[in-house]
Amino acid sequence: ATNHRLWPEIERMVEAQVMMAKMGIGECGSGWQLFAEDGEMKMYRREEEVDGMVVDPLKAVHVVKGITGHEVCHHFFSPQYRYDWETTLEHMTVLETISDDTLVFLQTHKRIWPASQRDGLFWSHIRKLPNEKDRDGPDIWTVVNNSTDHPDYPPNNGKCVRVFLTVCLLCQTTVDPPKEGMPLTRDNLSCKITYCSVVNPGGWAPASVLRAVYKREYPKFLKRFTAYVKNQTQSKPIMF
Numbered sequence: 001a002t003n004h005r006l007w008p009e010i011e012r013m014v015e016a017q018v019m020m021a022k023m024g025i026g027e028c029g030s031g032w033q034l035f036a037e038d039g040e041m042k043m044y045r046r047e048e049e050v051d052g053m054v055v056d057p058l059k060a061v062h063v064v065k066g067i068t069g070h071e072v073c074h075h076f077f078s079p080q081y082r083y084d085w086e087t088t089l090e091h092m093t094v095l096e097t098i099s100d101d102t103l104v105f106l107q108t109h110k111r112i113w114p115a116s117q118r119d120g121l122f123w124s125h126i127r128k129l130p131n132e133k134d135r136d137g138p139d140i141w142t143v144v145n146n147s148t149d150h151p152d153y154p155p156n157n158g159k160c161v162r163v164f165l166t167v168c169l170l171c172q173t174t175v176d177p178p179k180e181g182m183p184l185t186r187d188n189l190s191c192k193i194t195y196c197s198v199v200n201p202g203g204w205a206p207a208s209v210l211r212a213v214y215k216r217e218y219p220k221f222l223k224r225f226t227a228y229v230k231n232q233t234q235s236k237p238i239m240f
């Protein structure tokens, strides 16, 4: 739906986030430090503070075999799967269904002692992008989540401190063609996943606690989420 109040902001954010996600770590500006590595998964962060609050930008790259970018973005965007893979989630509701590719979520996350509990209110948009490098190749898929307001849920009016986040999941599928006359199977698929996020905790929380949480939670999240998608899709037809 291109006639919605959020459309101009969504267009702007998707363009900016996709451009950033496509940039390599080297081009992304200096100061990125590798803080977690596990097989094909590499996680980088930049130590940044705003008003004394940790807002460390995060960029993770991962390559997963046997799934497509569409399948990864579909399972990340769709609400019905979220409780299966998002371990820090306490509660999630869809406040608005703007269109079949744009939802507004309200999520409360489990409290991280000694910080107070957080919630997040954000629009989420899924989109297929043309594959500029290889016109005949599979499309690129992305999901962008960005904090927004909602008249019925003003920030910090209940028990939770409202976080402000921008997240981009960008997925590029590669097909390694099977031998002549052989059928295409999941063994011929590989997906390059780039996950970028900036989470402003919204209220003061000890830098050491937040950085410890991110160091523990982000690698766990990306490994768990990608394993979940592999598991959910392994015996299903390939969704390009």
Ligand SMILES: CCCc1ccc(-c2ccc(S(=O)(=O)CCO)cc2)cc1[C@H]1C[C@H]1c1ccccn1
Pocket (backbone or CB within 6 Å): 086, 088, 107, 109, 112, 115, 118, 120, 145, 163, 165, 167, 197, 199, 201, 205, 210, 213, 214, 217, 218, 221
């Ligand atoms: C004080 C900050 C608390 C806190 C607020 C919010 C989030 C968070 C929200 C959304 C998304 S997502 O990628 O849009 C997927 C939809 O849920 C990821 C992370 C994470 C944390 C912290 C709990 C930590 C964490 C870090 C990494 C992954 C999951 N959780």
